[in-house]
Amino acid sequence: MAPVEQDPLLLLRQSIASGSSIMPTASADADAPEVSLSQATHLTFTSPVRTSLPIDTPTRFVPKDTPVDLRSIYFAWLNRDVAIPEYNSFALQLNQDLGGKAQVHKFAYMERLDLITWLESASEDNELIKPLAGDKDGSVSTAAAALASKGAAAPAIGSTLGRSGKGTLDPRLASIYNSERKMGDRNSVLRGIKPTDFSHVRKLAAIFMTKKPLHVPSSHTASSTTIASHQKQKRPDPIILLSPSASSLLRMSNIKSFLESSQYVPPNSLSASSTSANMLHINRLIKDIDANRPMRFILVEGTEQFKPEYWNRVVAVFTTGQTWQFKNYKWSNPTELFRHVPGIFVGWRGEQPPESVRAWGHRVMNVAVDRWNNPGTTTVDSSRWRDREAVEGIWKAIESNMRAKGWKRDQAPASI
Template identity: 60%
Template sequence: MASTDIDPLLLLRQSIASGSNIIPTTSADASSTDVPEASLSQATHLVFTHPARVAVPIDAPTRFVSNDKPVDVRSIYFAWLNREVAIPEYNASATKLNEELPGATHVHKFAFVERLELFTWLEGASEESEYIKPLAGDKDAAAAASAAAASAASKTAPVLASSRAGRGTLDPRLAQIYNGERRMGDRNTVLHGFKPTDFSSIRKQAQQFMSRKPSPAAAATAAIAAAGLGNPSLVINQKPQRRPDPIIMLSPSASALLRMSNVKAFLEGGRYGPPDHSSSASMMHVSRVMKDIDPGRPMRFILVEGPEQFKPEYWNRVVAVFTTGQAWQFKNYRWSNPSDLFKHVLGIYLGWRGEQPPDSVRAFGHQVISTAVEKWHDPTRLGAESSRWRDREVVESIWKAIEVHMRHKGWRKDTAPTQI
């Protein structure tokens, strides 16, 4: 495989999907099957074994861009190796690795959303990301085809036998036939011009022949043209921004019934199980179709236990907060006072059926809904499984409350609220 054809980011994604080995080494020879493995602070190359054995320089830039700078292969691979650890532990490990690296070399520390976008793309759950540039072969394919067609059409020189140097000699009679051809172009060639053409004046004249009630696009065009904002077609044809993912916050309390280890099975599968307190995951995502907001596609929700890596604008995406009633949970929140917090965000308390919610939860007010599941029993116990059928009913009530709150705050099919 030629070096110009190697895309480290795509190789890493393919290797993860196939479960093949990725070996950091100090050797650039990928042909040997006995490559000595080295630490990331000493390695000079990463050897990929799928779909072919390829050695990639570990400091090579990738298509992942952060703050307008491409992130190197070492930083991408190091972040993937630490995908299961909490963000503070990841930052500490990155600082330690930077101290071991020679010279001015250092690994990039990914922000909260950057890590989530990177892991989602590498796992194959997403085909695009705002941080990952498209491959050169896919970018502006239509423009490249148009330019190639225009270039071919502009060549009017006769086809000579000598012009096929390196590809064999062309028969003189066939060359004469080629010279008599009339070169045809496609619509891209015919419409190709030297500069963009502004058709805004034509739109103004056409509006009087259109229906009495103009379409939203025509109304927007007229408003932009009247305001003198330049070419309205450039504004209207802009690609709409992607709707951000809403965020649900969990309680980090050890007494919480929902933690990172069991929340996905509960919210997506409709079945409660006890949390695994040995789990160190700091974030994950679940999918849910919100019929009253976007019935055509599932909506992805980001689940976190704390706001340590939050930027100020992330708070506008928080749609629900699970709480146990302990006020210390909100210490680092944008609104540390529970009465202020639950004026902006829906609160959810999950307890055991038959037990009263704590007094602190009831004091938070009506913006905190109280739900309850059947107490967990050992599955081997007789009748333990029969009590779990109510779990789905509780999950549906939680999602319904979240959906109503999101609609009230301004979540729509293609837009999200800019302030809550």
């Protein structure tokens, strides 16, 4: 296979652009199942053809003269939405799971930002990515990356050696080059490749920031200022806590399918993809709070990374009735906890909930789903139409609680 097609960075970028699956696997076999990143020995790309590369393969992303391995690049992509402190915490956990066999590279802020921007095809240039061998002017890598960003397969190296007499140019690429429009990235637009230090501006601005206004604004001006400030505020994301118990019917692996698509699959079934994610996002339109844009909910199993103010954003707690779940909560006593946050217990239809759940009374909502009768099925059972009824009941309870607690279009309640 041509070197361009085997390049880990281009394969990853092409797979992201086309939306094809990327799976950590424990071998290079064609039928190897997906495993956790700590157990993986290969990273398998399913498009344009199934290709498996060793997960510790060095890549062309070379900060400080040290190539970053494929595992670290893929891990950075999986955690692209989390803040640097949380990312470092996840990286430390993965390093512990690896047991000293390898270490995940800890990216600096600008390194990770530039890498994610390039992987998302938002930029064609990255000074930390070395050109491919024999590609000094970047013609091959740029052409392959451009095609990858459009979801096309990367071309073979022999047919795209370049322009201006540097080999035979593929007619398809010639057509693309004739129609291409030069686009500048943020570096070329700003006329430079090094970040500019604007820290001196803070000292100059401090004088103006500390001055008090010399007059009280009129009611009209004050109202306009308040509205503008109100519109610029970023809406916080509500938080839903899941039970980390292995007996829970809803885990990180199947909660997204359940709450977003109203489709229940067992956490360990083939149709519920295994995941080592510590946090998930789902979207839901809450018309009584904001009819114009969906709200993004954060789903987590643990509260280890919680700041005190995060508790004001918790809108539901899924529980199995085991009180050890609440050990590190702000309110470790279940009775006190469910005075502030609604509880949700999901069990099998026809079975009684645990005695502890019944003892907590109406503050914990009991939801029943049909048993899973097709353990070998890899697709959603179309007969499970009552799942939607159960999910809508859960969302109705969550929405009612959010309105009662004072959730607004652009702010969370000050306390719950």
